[in-house]
Amino acid sequence: MPQRLRVALLLAWLLPVLGPTPAPAQSPAAAPAQDWPVRIVNRTGQPATALHAVRSGRTDWGGNLLNRGPLPNNAAFAMRPNAAAGCRFDVRLVLADGREALARNQDICATPRVELYTAVAAAPPGIITTPTPVPGxxxxxxNAxxxxxxxGTGFVVAPDRVLTNQHVVxxxxxxxxxxxxxxxLAAVPPAQVDRALDLSILHIPGNPGPALSFRAGPAVRRGEGVVAYGFPLSGLLSADPxxxxxxxxxxxxxxxxxxxxQISAEVQPGNSGGPLLDMQGxxxxxxxxxLDSRRVQNVDNVNFAVKGEAAQAFLRRAGHAFQAAQSSGxxxxxxxVGDIANRSTVLxxxxR
Incomplete structure (x- = not known):
């Protein structure tokens, strides 16, 4: 490879390229009849002692649906909600050790299967947490x-934890x-970093937003549609994402x-650290x-993103729980998808 092209590629790689309202529920007139069961699948690795499924927007979790005993790991619970009353649901499993696994804003009309994987410390009983300011x-x-x-850009992956690129911070x-x-909100040092992956986890107290879910499966394929979300060219373009x-x-x-x-979703300085989402959100x-087209001739719109699997492995090594869900339907x-990203993405x- 010629030396000038090698330098150009390296400079492009180092170039920094550098929430939300839930998607509206379907109206009763548009919602299809739910004549098949919705299956809630426990993938947490241990039995669940409680299962709650309520329509998104409620301020409590309602009653425990497991009236016949715990839900074993890898087992499914079937329910038949009235889709005419709304398709968006928040789902919660409470595990034997007191932790909980959450899946929010699930469209059970489009995807009648919700799989819950990673569990985190439970919120106060009966309360659905929302991205409101934390007292204190x-x-x-x-600093002007x-x-x-x-x-740059970051997005919430766990309570008060924001994932971004290492070069951003x-x-x-x-x-x-x-x-x-x-x-x-101010980040509390030190940040946890993986320089090889160019990733960093920030501790930002004050509830910067709800956590986005990673894709648990199926495997990503070439040609799949994706959405990049972030804050490119801040100060030049508008302040909104x-x-x-x-x-x-x-x-x-x-x-x-x-x-x-390699992705075709075009990104600019300021996009670095932002989420790349599939068409399920x-x-x-x-x-x-x-890739800097000014330095590499006849090349345009070549962009890159760290794979979600690599990011999840980094979060596990750093000791942080996160949410994951199947992409289907x-x-x-x-x-x-932008509405889903918006409530969890930060500038x-x-x-210095």
Missing amino acids: VAQARP QARRVST DGCDRILARTPDGRW KLTRGEINALGGLRNDQNTY HVVGVVVAK ADRSAAD LRCE
């Missing part, structure tokens, strides 16, 4: 006197997150890197870089 956590203020400021004296509801749609072009990245995808990757619109401000 003061809002931060951007900072010598250098750069921006490298060398920052202070990191702030602007939440979907307009609050500024941007959505770009594209496809998975290749299952390997730069120099055949098997930890990344599940995370399949983390936007990381673009009819595709959502790009607008609906990151790095001050």
Whole structure:
């Protein structure tokens, strides 16, 4: 490979490329009759002692549906809700050790199978947590006197935990997150990083938003539609997040890197660290870089994302629980996927 092309590729790789309202429930007139059972599958690794399924928007979990005893691991519970009353459900399993597994805003009309995997510490009994400010956590203020400021994107993967690229937060004296509801929250150091994957986990107290779910299966294929969501060119473009749609072009990245995808969803400086979602609204990757067409002639719109599987492995190594769900059923619109991403995606401000 010529030296100039090798340098151009390296510079492009290092270039930083750098929430929400639930999708509306179907109206009773549009909702199909639910004449088949909806199956809730326990994939947590241990029995569940309680199962709750309520329509999205309720402020309590209602009664326990397991009136015949615990739900074993890998077992399914069948229910027949009245789809005419709404298709969007929040589902919760409570495990024998007190943890809970959650799946929110599930469209049971489009996908009548909900699989729950990762469990986290339980919220107070009977309460559905919402992304509201946490008492005692003061809002931060951007430092207008900072010598250098750069921006990127991150998204919530667990309570008060935001995933982004390592290069977005490298060398920052202070990191702030602007939440979907307009609050500024400060990250608490140190960040947990994986430099090889270019990933970082930030601790941002104050409830920056609900966690997005990773895709648990099936395997991602070339040609699948994806949505990139984030804050490109902050300060030049509008302050609201941007959505770009594209496809998975290749299952390997730069120099055949098997930890990344090549994607056609166009990204710009500021997109780095943002979620790449499938058309079910599940995370399949983390936007990381673009090839610089100014340095590589006759090449345009070549972008990369760290694979969701690699990001999940990083979260496990770092000791963080996360949510995962199967992607099946009819595709959502790009607008609906954007609504899912919006409530969990934050602008990151790095001050030096």
